[in-house]
Amino acid sequence: MLRLLGLLSLIWSLAVPAFAQETGDNARASTGGAQTLEDIMRRQQGIAIDDSFRSDLTGNPDAAAASSDQLGTLGGASDPDLWRALRYDSADITTQSRTPAATTLMQDGGMWWLQFREGPLLRIAVYLLGGTLLLLALFYLIRGRIRIHGEKTGRTIVRFKAIERFGHWLLASSFIVLGITGLISLFGRKVLIPAFGHETFSSLAIISKWIHNNISWAFMIALVIIFIAWVVHNLPDKTDLRWLAKAGGLFGGEHPPAKKFNAGQKLIFWAVILLGGSISLSGLSLLFPFEFNLFSHTFSTLNALGVPGWVGAGDLPYPLSPQEEMQYAQLWHALVSLILTAIIFAHIYLGSVGMEGAFDAMGKGEVEEQWAREHHSIWAQEVLDADAKRQEPN
Amino acid sequence: MKPFLLALVALVVIGFGANQILTQIGFSSATAGTSPANVRLSD
Numbered sequence: 001m002l003r004l005l006g007l008l009s010l011i012w013s014l015a016v017p018a019f020a021q022e023t024g025d026n027a028r029a030s031t032g033g034a035q036t037l038e039d040i041m042r043r044q045q046g047i048a049i050d051d052s053f054r055s056d057l058t059g060n061p062d063a064a065a066a067s068s069d070q071l072g073t074l075g076g077a078s079d080p081d082l083w084r085a086l087r088y089d090s091a092d093i094t095t096q097s098r099t100p101a102a103t104t105l106m107q108d109g110g111m112w113w114l115q116f117r118e119g120p121l122l123r124i125a126v127y128l129l130g131g132t133l134l135l136l137a138l139f140y141l142i143r144g145r146i147r148i149h150g151e152k153t154g155r156t157i158v159r160f161k162a163i164e165r166f167g168h169w170l171l172a173s174s175f176i177v178l179g180i181t182g183l184i185s186l187f188g189r190k191v192l193i194p195a196f197g198h199e200t201f202s203s204l205a206i207i208s209k210w211i212h213n214n215i216s217w218a219f220m221i222a223l224v225i226i227f228i229a230w231v232v233h234n235l236p237d238k239t240d241l242r243w244l245a246k247a248g249g250l251f252g253g254e255h256p257p258a259k260k261f262n263a264g265q266k267l268i269f270w271a272v273i274l275l276g277g278s279i280s281l282s283g284l285s286l287l288f289p290f291e292f293n294l295f296s297h298t299f300s301t302l303n304a305l306g307v308p309g310w311v312g313a314g315d316l317p318y319p320l321s322p323q324e325e326m327q328y329a330q331l332w333h334a335l336v337s338l339i340l341t342a343i344i345f346a347h348i349y350l351g352s353v354g355m356e357g358a359f360d361a362m363g364k365g366e367v368e369e370q371w372a373r374e375h376h377s378i379w380a381q382e383v384l385d386a387d388a389k390r391q392e393p394n
Numbered sequence: 395m396k397p398f399l400l401a402l403v404a405l406v407v408i409g410f411g412a413n414q415i416l417t418q419i420g421f422s423s424a425t426a427g428t429s430p431a432n433v434r435l436s437d
Contacts, residue, residue, distance in 0.1 A: 099427030162397050169401035177405070210413075217412040218405045289423050363395065 046112075058085035100290045100322035113327040121331070122190055125183070125338050132342040136349045143250070146355040148371050156366035157383050165365055167225030171272070174219040179341050181212040186334060213287060220280050227273055233260040234269040239378065260379040268347050275340040282333040286326065295328040296320045 030036070033053065042049045059077025077085070085091035087106050095102050160168070184192065184204060193201045240263035242256050248264050249255040256262075261269065285294050299316035302308060308316055320328070351358050357371035372380035416422070 096429050096431070097427050098429045102427070165397035166401050166404075169398045170404055173401055173405050211409070214409040214413045215405065218408040221408060222401075287423075288421075288426075290427070363398075365397075 054084060055088040055090070057081065058088070058090055101326075104321060104323060107321065107323045109321065110323055110327055113324075113331065116331065117334075118190060121334060122187060124335070125186060128338050128342050129345070132345045136345060136354075140349075140354065145353065146250075146350075148356050148368060149374060150370045153369040155369045156360075156364075157369055157372055157380065157387075158365060159361040159367045159372070160365050162365065163225070164229050165362055167222055167229055168362055170218055171222035171226055171276075174215050174222060175276075175344065177215050178212055178219055179337070181208040181215075182334070182337055184208040185212065216280070216283055216287065219276070223273065223276050223280065226269075230261070230269060231273075234266045236263075236266060239263075240266060255374045255377070257377045258375065258379065260376060262376065264350075268343065271340065271343050275336050275343075279333060279336050279340065282329045282336070285329040286333060289326055290322050293320070293322075293325045295325055295332075 035054075039049050039051070059081035061077070082091065086093070089104060089106075091105075093105070185208060188201055188205055192204065196204070237259075239257060239259060243258055243263040246254065246256040248262060281294060285292060296319055299318045299320070303315045303318060308314060317324070351362065355375075357368050358375075360371075361367050369380070369384075372383070
């Protein structure tokens, strides 16, 4: 009889949990009220789950033990209860921070940003910058240096005035410093800390951040200088179409006619102005955190115009939390900077080792007359005609 | 190369100058978001 009762109780104890799982009345019965496998999998897929069973479990002050009792100090909340309250922003806390972000202590919505910043963003940087350098090296091996074809005259003509060269070099030097210090910030945690250790990187990061923040003003000032100096010469016209149709004579021997700036240089100019301007804006947003929100307004406008629908995407997230504003600003700042850096690599190549006589334009401000005739024939003729006119006796 | 050297000088001057200006006007993103005393977030 006892054996029979024992067998029945064993069957009962095994069957009850199975019934509980099948009925679905209490999905978390099998986990004792904790998360289920389904919860975890939905969260991993980024699907919203009803986690009120956790977010509401933050202690009960009414059930607090008397202060004389062992559990009285937290007022009816255990340590896990307190951490859950912090996790779901329901803890009653004090802070000296008065920034908008102070009200969010743990931001679930930032995980995608953190994961993107620590993984794909770094890979994009390596592929984009490394790939561009590789392509330029390959181009140099195949095409070689672009030489001056005609016989050099020994005469030079003024290509850029001192103020133009000053603006260019201020922009170039600040961009290089910002690029290096930006990459130090971007690759710090993943590459530099494992390589040099926390202490060394800490000093490097502090110096690098100071330089990046303060040199940024020089970049913005230089951007304005070159815009004012060169915008008139960079307005598109029909000579650009002819230049582009012949790929600038890059692969043939013939140089299509061009004014002061050819279509390739105009593309570089507008890339620098537009991408540089955008980098400056997102940089200012990061420099003065939470002071002005760029992305919330932009996303709202794009959604109103239905722009995401043009590419079959859903509405962009709106409104954004203060942290999300900063996260979008950081990603935009980094991505656009990487694209501009890749473009500038090509510009530096063509302005130095890639083309004979090109560096003189910015180095000395004067270029070989034959170089000017080959690469900027319309502009060269204008300058020579003006010189001849000045020298004519009245 | 004079404009290039001048640009390098300007780079340093603008960098330190900008920092001085921000310091003089009392701007710091850390202090801008800090209260001298502890406060309740709900206050």
